[in-house]
Amino acid sequence: MKPFSIGGIQMHVSANERNIPLMKHKIDVMCSVYPWVQMVVFSELSAYGPLTYYAQEYPNNDELEFQEIAKRYGIWLIPGSMFYKRDGKIFNTAIVINPLGEIVGRYDKMFPFYPYEVGVTGGDQFLMWDVPGIGKFGLSICYDMWFPETSRTLAVNGVEVIIHPTLTGTIDRDIELALVQATAATNQCYVFDINGLAEGGTGRSIICGPDGRVLYKASTGPELIPIELDLERVKKSREDGLLRLGQPLKSFRDRQVAFDIYEKGRTYPELDKLGPLAKPTRLKEIEEALASQYPGNNMQQPGI
Template identity: 55%
Template structure:
C-alpha cells in the first residue's frame, strides 16, 4: 500500500485539566465524517494539560481509554503526549497505539523546553515504528525539532513520516513553521507538526511534504486535517532527489567529513561553555533617578 491517511487534530483544550472526554468526542466525530482516516494525531500534552503536577505512571486510565478508542475505530492513534511519573522523575511521554488497542511503543521527549519546562527529565531513546504493508514512522515532540540531529537520526533509521505533536503558545511559532519545512526537505520525509489551539497552543499546525512543500497550514482555531500521504513519493524522491536535484540523505551517508563536535563529551566546545547557564532571562536592574 502506498497511500495512507493521517488526520491531525488542532483543538481547544484546558491548559490545566482533563481533556480526554473532549478528545473522545472529537475522534468519534472525525471518524464519522472522514471514515478513510487510518491514523489520528493530537498535539503535545493534550490529554491531561500542561502541568507536570498531573503526571501519572504509564499505563494509566487515560491511556487505556485511548486504547479502547483506537480499537473501536480501527485506527492508529497518537493522543499527543502526557506527563509520565517514573519514581521521582517526570517525563513528557507519547504513546503509539495500534488498531488492536495495543500500545506498541512510547517515546519520551529528548529536549524539554528548558528552562521553561523545568523539572521534566530528558528521554534518551529514538523511536520508530512500522505500519505493516505501509511504511515506517518516527516520532518527536515539540522542542525536539529545533535540534536537527533528532530528525536526521529518525530518517537514518528509515522513518518516512515524522509525527510531531507540539504545544506552542509563544511568539516563535513562525520560526517553527520554517523548521518543519526544513526538517522535511533535508530528510526527504513527510512532517506532521500538530499544535493545539486556544489556551494550549496558538495553532498554525503544518503538514509538509518530502520536498519541503506545504501541503496544509491551519489557522489559529480548531481544525481537523485529514491528509493522504504517498509513501512511493518519499521513496522516489530519496532515490532521484528533491525535485530531481539534491539527494541529502545519500550525501550525508557518503560524506567524508567527521563531525568532531559530536565526539566531545556532552557536545560542548570552549565557545559553547562561554554562553552561561541555561536559565530564564532576568529583568535588568534600572537605576532610579
C-alpha cells in the first residue's frame, strides 16, 4: 500500500475581495483537525474570485504567503488558481508548492471557458511532478477536462493522480461530475476535483478512484475533505484492468489506428459550419416577434 492523504477545501469564494486570509484560516483548521493530511487543494480562482478585473501582477507577494504556510505545516499546497497578468496577457494559473515552501511548477489553464472567460489566454504546457516515494501527479483546471486529450496526455506520461481545481456555478455541474468519473475510469487514475461556493461555484466536489468509482461527493456547503488514497490501486488497475476487465491504457498503447485529426495544420470543414465561438443569442424569429409586438421599442438583448 502506498497511502497519500489529500485535503480538499470547499469554501465560499467572494468576487469582490481577497479570499487569501480565509484560505489560510481553512488550512490552519485542516492541519489542526487532520494533521495527517499531506497535500491541501483549493478550487479554481479561489484567491480573488472569477473576475479578470482582479488579475494580479506576476510575480506577487500572494505566492510568498502560500509558500510560507506550506513550509510551516510541511504540506504540498495547491491554492487553486488566480488570474495573472504576464507578458501583456491574462492567464488562469495554478501553482504547486512543496513541503519546503518551494514552487515546483506553474500551470496555465489550457482551455479557458470561451466564450465566457473573455480575455484569458490559454496555456500550452502540461505540469506533472513527482511526490517522492509516492507517485506522479498532474494538474488540470476546470474546462480542461472537457477535452479528453488533456487527461490522456497526463495518464500516458505516468500521472496517477489528477488534481482538478474547478469553478462550476452553472447548471452543467451534473455533467461535469460524470466527466470526472469517466476521466478516472478511462485513464485508470485518481481524480481529485474541488469546486468552490458562492461566486466560486455550487460545491459538490468529487473524488474518484482508478476504477471510476466515486470515493466521496461533497454537498453544497463548506467542507473539509480529507481523503487517503492508495496509489497501488492505480498500478493494479493499469496492469490487471479496471475491475479486472477493460484495460484502456494498454489498448491505447497497442492501437493500430493513427488519429489524423490531430495532425498539425489539419482543418475541420464540418466544424467550420458551426459558426464562431460566441455566446448564444435569442433566435431571430423571437426577436422579430417581439419587434412586431412592441414596435419602436428597439429592444436589445442584455449583455452578461
